[in-house]
Amino acid sequence: MIRAYGIWGRLLVVDLASGRVSAESVHPVVYRMFVGGRGLAAYLLWRELGRRWREVDPLGPENMLLILTGPLTGYYPGIKLVVSGKSPQSNGVVGSAVSSHVAYAIKAAGYDGIVVRGASRDPVYLYVKDDAVEIRDAGRLWGLRGLELIGALRKEVGGDPPSLYIGPAGENLVRTAAVMARWFHAAGYGGYGAVMGSKRLKAVVVDGTGPLPPVADRDEFLKLRHEVIDKVASRTTFRMWGTTSGIWSVGHDTSSEPVRNWQEEWHDRDEFSHVVIQRRHWVKNPWADWGCPLACMKVSRAVVDGNAYVTDGPDYEMGAYLGSDLGLFEVDKVIALTSLADDLGLCGIQTGNVLGFAVELYDRGVLSREDVGYELAWGDFGSLKRLLEDVAYRRGIGSFLAEGTYRAALEIARRKGLPAEEVLRYAVQVKGVGVGAHGIRSRRDYPQPIAYAASVQGGDHTSVAGLPVDSEESEIWPAFLDSAVVCMFTSVEEATMLRFLNAVTGWSVTREELYRTVGPRILALQRVLLLLGGPDARWDPRVHDDNPPRFYEPLPTGPYAGSAVTREEVSRGLADYYKQLGWDELGVPTEETLKRLGLHDVVEIVRGIRRELGTG
């Protein structure tokens, strides 16, 4: 028997169809191979659903909702939790990270994660108090927005235990719905709010009161813990401004911020800055989540049209996607839209992406007033707010915008009798996932030209691909952070991260092993499941391993006007990246690579993919 440290080797499995609750052991070797979190999600999904992946409807009862921690969760400063399953956006596997107290609570309750199978007939919520697990009636909670729900849950369970939940958007199976955590935190990428809604699971409340599992080398752990706290606490700019400063600098300095659905990526609107937000709206700074020495969060409050809105930040992504991308530069109204997205349980990135797309189509006359029911205009708070709510409740035009940008584009093309490409050219998404608010055209921001085209999580800006493969530039690095399950903002350089991992787990993972074996194993499995896709969306690498068309249009404004990426450099980059990962020229992992990574049982299905592509 291998002694495990930092993990329990035990998952809580809840079947909502039968009401059966059980604990499932996971062998320590699985953790050694896949680490935890995102890697463990890929392993579990492959094992359970892999052979019939194409037939599994992400919003059907067969899909699994995974709520997972990793070996570093609770030990490493800062906190993250990974939500996963078959994604209703990419139809592959997205490891969707969210800052949530539920992460340590799951471990304190004696589990490494929660697996939710099946679907309930009636609304329910899950209540976990250590070993006692109950599936409870959520009839009175169904329909509630975030703030009301938190209050109602506190009355239901007493005290204030950590919880995950969905708002109306998740209930209505909106593909841009997030799994929310207290007030303002969202596992947005992947669309798992809709998966939770499809299971009629309103909330997961976890009250864990035990200790976290023992660590392998306590002295080394305590030493490293303080070393990391010291490093992270010295990131003073980030502590002062969080990511909010990006709403000014990413636009003004690096020309990589979406403006009016990415028609531009530069602005010099000095009223649209962190300084203005700080002076007028921040009521608490710094603000931190569990165990975090960084405190990048800030509580903001704004009153718009007599209503008070409270949110975090807005952080850069919310500021960009519910602000500049919609042509909205009034920070009080951006706070209001962000707060509203939180309350409705919408991912601000994916929903902002589809809203910007809709406004541009309206602007270009593709969508008419009759289609929408009201006028849409850049920066018009009233109509944007209305559209956001229409998406959450699938009202009118919201009913198909709620399918996310990619699927909405196809539907609009169908209704208008247009070729799909004519509408998709305005869709800034990759493989069903709206691109995060960091552009590639100016080459002054961190994502490389292949960042999104090669990512196994599509447009996810927290999981970008890059060269060289054996460096923090490649997607191996975010895959590792999401599998150890730590926050990217409190992470430090790889040597210390690996020492920390080994001190907690007793493993001896080297840099070589991370970049040659562990990372590539997780990415290969995610890549295979992404290429399988289905049933309603499939990806052909020759078509879909690409940037949104807009990224090939030269930037029209700002200091980097004229800059764009070229198709040649993207093709070259993809070929190089695939080769370094041991994938073939279309990005399908080779048999030799799969065997080297210990993924022997994936070989057969990959032969099928290659046959379909005409390369095998």
Place this chain on the structure above:
Amino acid sequence: MSSQRGQLWILVDYSLCTGCRLCEIACSLKHEGAVWPAASRITVYEYYPGVAVPHYCVQCPDYPCVAACPTKALRVDQATGAVLVDPSLCTLCAKCVEACPGRVPRIVGGKPHVLICDLCGGDPACARECARAGYNALRVVRRPANTAVKHYARPPDLVAEEIGGSRAVWGWER
């Protein structure tokens, strides 16, 4: 009870507290040798976003918990002023919890006695960790002769209302 010079208080500045709970982690690592937030002698409550309330023993001048203990399991450390628990005498009867105006003493599964801050014998780990992270929300001071200004033990939800988490500010019920 005595009010000797040289005893300690942990003071909190609510405006500096980020709600991060590094204090809870440090406390449990020190006392239990594990990351065990539920067994921490300090707990942070946050009913409103950003309104974090660290909640711990603040050494009442009259120590009602000590007076209420039927088994004499609680006593006052003369050096620091902390309430010390004798695990061999505590029966988990919860009389001290009821007597405490802030309901501070904690009972948690896996611990056979009540948990009360012992001020780490004079060098509280919570305050050290808070300072290490650069927040400095917890500060250890020598107890002054004049005790007119101190923290009094109160339930955390009342403290939250008092320090600004009211409906008027947030526009919603807690």
